[in-house]
Amino acid sequence: MASPFRYVRHLARYRRIVSVLARHGFGSLLEGVRLDQRLGIPRRLFRQQPEVHVAPSEHLRLALEELGPTFVKMGQILSTRPDLLPPEYIAELSKLQDTVPPAPWEEIRAVLHAELGRYPEEIFETFDPTPMAAASLAQVHAARLKDGRSVVVKV
Numbered sequence: 680m681a682s683p684f685r686y687v688r689h690l691a692r693y694r695r696i697v698s699v700l701a702r703h704g705f706g707s708l709l710e711g712v713r714l715d716q717r718l719g720i721p722r723r724l725f726r727q728q729p730e731v732h733v734a735p736s737e738h739l740r741l742a743l744e745e746l747g748p749t750f751v752k753m754g755q756i757l758s759t760r761p762d763l764l765p766p767e768y769i770a771e772l773s774k775l776q777d778t779v780p781p782a783p784w785e786e787i788r789a790v791l792h793a794e795l796g797r798y799p800e801e802i803f804e805t806f807d808p809t810p811m812a813a814a815s816l817a818q819v820h821a822a823r824l825k826d827g828r829s830v831v832v833k834v
Contacts, residue, residue, distance in 0.1 A: 693718050699745050703738040736771035743775065751775050751815040781813035787820070787834050806832070 697714055700706070714720065733741070743754040757764060758772035787808070792798050799806040803822045810818040811831065820832045 690718065694720060696746060699742050703742040704735060705738075705742070734767065734771070736765075736768045739768065740771045740774060743772075744780070748816050751779055755815060775815065779813050779815050781810045781818050782834075784808040787818070790834055791832075803830075803832075 697709055697718060697720055700709060740754060743750040754772045754775045758769055758775060761769050764772070787810075788799060791802075795802060799822070802825075804825050804827070806822040807820050810820050812819050817833050820834065822830050822832050824830055
């Protein structure tokens with residue numbers, strides 16, 4: 680049996696996920712599995728109306744992008760499964776394969792500090808805050824070490 684503390688620790692994240700999905704029109708699905716009762720979320724949240732000029736498949740892609748890298752990766756996997764989803768969903772989720780927005784520079788800087796124990800400007804002579812490429816779980820930046828060597832840094 681899972682610890683109740685683990686549940687409480689993740690409650691804010693669960694609520695955020697539900698909120699994003701409800702805002703994109705998936706409230707009735709969430710309500711159907713009684714997440715309102717399980718997470719203590721008001722039912723009115725599930726009844727939000729999404730923008731009507733946006734197709735449901737696009738709402739799904741937008742929600743996955745908003746929820747972050749793990750959800751983008753799930754969308755990428757689903758985009759390869761025409762046996763599970765209709766063609767319009769496959770086409771929309773396929774956009775996640777190559778149009779992932781990069782993480783903000785401050786987030787990248789914080790990750791580098793957490794992983795390396797120092798900020799980029801302490802390690803590199805130069806570090807381009809604009810990524811050369813971005814994918815669902817990482818992005819790459821051009822940099823130059825203090826000894827003059829050019830490197831590419833995957834974050």
